[in-house]
Amino acid sequence: MNLNCTTLAKEELEALRVKLQAEYDKFADMKLDLNMARGKPAPELLDRNTALLTDMDKWCAADGTDCRNYGVLEGLPEMRSFFGDALGIDPERIIIGGNASLTLMYDAMARLMMFGTSKSSAWAKEGKLKFLCPSPGYDRHFAITEEFGFEMITIEMNSDGPDMDTVEKLVASDPAIKGIWCVPLYSNPQGICYSDEVVARLGKMKTAAPDFRIFWDNAYGVHHLYGKTKLADIFAACEAGGNPDRAYYFFSTSKITFPGGGVSMMAASADERAFILKHMGIQTIGHDKLNQLRTLRFLKDAKGLEAQMERLAVELRPKFEIVANTLERELAGSGLATWTAPKGGYFVALDTMDNCAKETLRLAKAAGVTMTGAGATFPGKCDPRDRNIRIAPTYPDCKELQLAMDLFCVCVKLAGVKKLLGEI
Amino acid sequence: MNLNCTTLAKEELEALRVKLQAEYDKFADMKLDLNMARGKPAPELLDRNTALLTDMDKWCAADGTDCRNYGVLEGLPEMRSFFGDALGIDPERIIIGGNASLTLMYDAMARLMMFGTSKSSAWAKEGKLKFLCPSPGYDRHFAITEEFGFEMITIEMNSDGPDMDTVEKLVASDPAIKGIWCVPLYSNPQGICYSDEVVARLGKMKTAAPDFRIFWDNAYGVHHLYGKTKLADIFAACEAGGNPDRAYYFFSTSKITFPGGGVSMMAASADERAFILKHMGIQTIGHDKLNQLRTLRFLKDAKGLEAQMERLAVELRPKFEIVANTLERELAGSGLATWTAPKGGYFVALDTMDNCAKETLRLAKAAGVTMTGAGATFPGKCDPRDRNIRIAPTYPDCKELQLAMDLFCVCVKLAGVKKLLGEI
Numbered sequence: 050m051n052l053n054c055t056t057l058a059k060e061e062l063e064a065l066r067v068k069l070q071a072e073y074d075k076f077a078d079m080k081l082d083l084n085m086a087r088g089k090p091a092p093e094l095l096d097r098n099t100a101l102l103t104d105m106d107k108w109c110a111a112d113g114t115d116c117r118n119y120g121v122l123e124g125l126p127e128m129r130s131f132f133g134d135a136l137g138i139d140p141e142r143i144i145i146g147g148n149a150s151l152t153l154m155y156d157a158m159a160r161l162m163m164f165g166t167s168k169s170s171a172w173a174k175e176g177k178l179k180f181l182c183p184s185p186g187y188d189r190h191f192a193i194t195e196e197f198g199f200e201m202i203t204i205e206m207n208s209d210g211p212d213m214d215t216v217e218k219l220v221a222s223d224p225a226i227k228g229i230w231c232v233p234l235y236s237n238p239q240g241i242c243y244s245d246e247v248v249a250r251l252g253k254m255k256t257a258a259p260d261f262r263i264f265w266d267n268a269y270g271v272h273h274l275y276g277k278t279k280l281a282d283i284f285a286a287c288e289a290g291g292n293p294d295r296a297y298y299f300f301s302t303s304k305i306t307f308p309g310g311g312v313s314m315m316a317a318s319a320d321e322r323a324f325i326l327k328h329m330g331i332q333t334i335g336h337d338k339l340n341q342l343r344t345l346r347f348l349k350d351a352k353g354l355e356a357q358m359e360r361l362a363v364e365l366r367p368k369f370e371i372v373a374n375t376l377e378r379e380l381a382g383s384g385l386a387t388w389t390a391p392k393g394g395y396f397v398a399l400d401t402m403d404n405c406a407k408e409t410l411r412l413a414k415a416a417g418v419t420m421t422g423a424g425a426t427f428p429g430k431c432d433p434r435d436r437n438i439r440i441a442p443t444y445p446d447c448k449e450l451q452l453a454m455d456l457f458c459v460c461v462k463l464a465g466v467k468k469l470l471g472e473i
Numbered sequence: 474m475n476l477n478c479t480t481l482a483k484e485e486l487e488a489l490r491v492k493l494q495a496e497y498d499k500f501a502d503m504k505l506d507l508n509m510a511r512g513k514p515a516p517e518l519l520d521r522n523t524a525l526l527t528d529m530d531k532w533c534a535a536d537g538t539d540c541r542n543y544g545v546l547e548g549l550p551e552m553r554s555f556f557g558d559a560l561g562i563d564p565e566r567i568i569i570g571g572n573a574s575l576t577l578m579y580d581a582m583a584r585l586m587m588f589g590t591s592k593s594s595a596w597a598k599e600g601k602l603k604f605l606c607p608s609p610g611y612d613r614h615f616a617i618t619e620e621f622g623f624e625m626i627t628i629e630m631n632s633d634g635p636d637m638d639t640v641e642k643l644v645a646s647d648p649a650i651k652g653i654w655c656v657p658l659y660s661n662p663q664g665i666c667y668s669d670e671v672v673a674r675l676g677k678m679k680t681a682a683p684d685f686r687i688f689w690d691n692a693y694g695v696h697h698l699y700g701k702t703k704l705a706d707i708f709a710a711c712e713a714g715g716n717p718d719r720a721y722y723f724f725s726t727s728k729i730t731f732p733g734g735g736v737s738m739m740a741a742s743a744d745e746r747a748f749i750l751k752h753m754g755i756q757t758i759g760h761d762k763l764n765q766l767r768t769l770r771f772l773k774d775a776k777g778l779e780a781q782m783e784r785l786a787v788e789l790r791p792k793f794e795i796v797a798n799t800l801e802r803e804l805a806g807s808g809l810a811t812w813t814a815p816k817g818g819y820f821v822a823l824d825t826m827d828n829c830a831k832e833t834l835r836l837a838k839a840a841g842v843t844m845t846g847a848g849a850t851f852p853g854k855c856d857p858r859d860r861n862i863r864i865a866p867t868y869p870d871c872k873e874l875q876l877a878m879d880l881f882c883v884c885v886k887l888a889g890v891k892k893l894l895g896e897i
Binding site: 087089090092095098099102103105106108115116117118119120147148149151152155156159162163173189192193196197303307308309310328331332333334335336337338339340 | 732
């Protein structure tokens with residue numbers, strides 16, 4: 050257990066500061082150049098998937114479709130079945146996209162703005178709209194709602210998902226609130242998993258907007274590190290609540306096979322799916338079926354996917370443990386930070402004392418370690434308490450990661466002591 | 474030379490009709506099931522490209538980028554250089570897309586509607602807009618402008634491109650006219666090539682809309698069948714005319730490698746490109762770089778592309794010759810049809826007598842040959858004279874194609890005779 054810095058006298062803090070500064074300077078002298086800014090898999094993780102690139106001497110789908118040629122807008126039947134099995138979704142709900150679920154989300158939002166839903170018209174004609182943004186969250190989600198001019202309303206995260214009391218109150222009274230961003234399993238960046246109760250409440254809550262949409266980005270739906278965490282069925286929850294069209298479900302293999310060459314999917318109610326396909330059919334004749342085939346040949350089926358995820362977990366667990374152990378060793382009991390201990394996903398979130406995140410990351414960067422920018426996890430890139438930091442341990446190798454975490458902890462402490470000394 | 478049917482007496486026409494009906498019935502008895510509806514390459518054409526699927530044991534770009542991972546929004550530098558060399562475009566203008574240039578076009582139009590251009594704001598806020606549609610043209614182009622609510626103005630095609638006198642007159646006076654669809658080389662479906670003069674006039678014409686856009690879909694830019702046809706540089710023409718931002722250039726390898734797994738590109742002025750990338754960067758982290766690499770490994774460079782196109786031409790020329798020879802043999806001098814003789818591209822266009830296209834295609838379908846629907850080549854799928862038919866000879870094998878063309882000519886004649894007899 051570390052010294053609780055918040056109880057130290059001024060002289061003690063100043064002595065500590067000198068010690069920390071010396072430690073920091075030693076790191077600075079190492080001229081590090083490490084980047085932990087984004088959730089990229091390491092090259093070694095990708096090396097495991099190279100069979101994807103060479104093992105492809107057939108090009109026909111199970112029904113005989115020549116995947117080299119045009120067509121099959123909604124994606125290969127076997128690809129839809131694969132995702133359906135893996136995620137517990139009826140394949141009839143599923144549409145396969147290109148290499149990025151982010152594009153499916155952007156395009157879904159663009160369609161809502163320009164054409165509305167199967168039962169309502171263009172959102173863009175309704176004046177100023179709002180979107181709920183559970184935060185800390187994923188910066189690229191918030192960038193989409195910012196792009197389309199939404200007022201973004203920050204919702205606090207509890208340990209079992211967004212603060213549903215606030216969500217329910219807001220959506221019940223304000224018809225301008227059109228939707229909510231959700232990363233329901235191992236949320237980015239905290240690694241929080243939505244409880245069954247939260248999922249049920251999202252499905253049944255009364256919304257003033259009749260065409261309220263849940264953007265259900267289950268990006269880490271199979272990224273278990275320490276055993277499976279179950280996630281309740283959002284479609285069942287919406288149907289039980291009498292809101293069958295409410296959820297748009299997104300997923301991809303980007304962080305399963307290759308981020309640059311994955312296969313994405315979205316799922317929706319029958320009515321919404323038909324509406325989406327009608328517009329998507331003007332936008333494309335069909336997505337890359339060869340990559341669907343290639344991905345299927347590699348992952349095979351839900352069981353093959355499970356085996357693949359366990360292989361990835363073997364690589365990722367040591368990295369998450371370096372993060373957890375270093376934070377514990379350096380910061381537990383210090384009063385300077387709290388952090389999450391995710392059981393899966395891609396990130397760990399740390400909160401410094403208020404107003405210390407920017408200074409912490411400035412110090413880290415000055416010593417050669419780039420991390421996700423302070424504020425990035427909040428709408429408009431503005432963290433009202435300037436305290437949340439996203440740690441992305443997947444890209445560096447273990448040695449680099451340990452070094453980066455050691456430095457990072459010194460930075461958290463140095464910024465914290467400065468704050469306690471009244472300098473921040 | 475055939476009998477000129479338009480000069481026949483009623484009794485002669487009736488005798489001819491009996492003879493044609495007997496010929497038609499013989500085809501009908503064959504229970505054919507041939508589809509010439511879309512411009513799909515034949516499986517044998519795709520077989521030539523299978524090295525694309527297996528020859529891929531490296532995954533790093535020339536600058537060391539790991540193409541398996543995230544990033545490189547604008548596409549690999551070597552892919553941009555490849556397209557630049559092949560098409561005579563500065564690579565700095567180029568953005569690489571996903572597997573379909575159609576998607577780049579749809580997304581470009583969606584951006585114009587929602588965000589405008591680098592120098593103007595959202596088109597959707599300007600009220601009812603119009604778009605010029607040289608016709609006959611490509612149905613999927615017209616579907617995009619229909620999707621976004623444009624009034625589509627049909628422009629007649631001359632032998633060297635759209636009727637520029639009309640185009641210039643319209644765009645000069647009406648600020649609601651925001652752009653024009655162009656397939657400048659071997660146009661779909663007529664195979665018309667734009668002359669240097671037409672390109673120059675498109676670049677310099679005065680438009681009442683300050684943000685007028687040319688959607689320059691050079692889909693068949695390298696699909697020469699009988700020697701190269703040169704196309705003037707649309708960017709140079711726009712710059713010479715003082716309209717540097719006017720052209721959006723589109724191209725893809727879909728009909729060069731695999732329609733289902735090609736690489737698309739768009740090009741624009743520096744200002745427009747920066748504006749497009751700003752929005753595209755919210756929509757995706759990057760398109761499929763592995764497929765860019767795969768495509769490059771296969772096509773190598775501009776010279777490799779030329780060799781590939783000659784290999785394809787060897788397969789396609791006999792098919793185009795079957796179409797040309799059969800039309801000549803069966804219809805020349807009959808007064809029942811005129812048609813084009815493209816030197817490249819993917820289609821042949823035929824005009825029946827007025828009001829005979831639907832009946833011709835109905836007859837063909839009833840006897841087992843499906844062709845592109847009548848009217849499909851005009852905005853709103855409505856051919857005002859009901860006479861234009863798109864012949865797509867690339868998919869069937871030569872034996873099937875000959876059979877289909879023989880039947881088709883009987884249908885053209887039968888419909889024509891019916892018309893001359895006053896039944897249509």
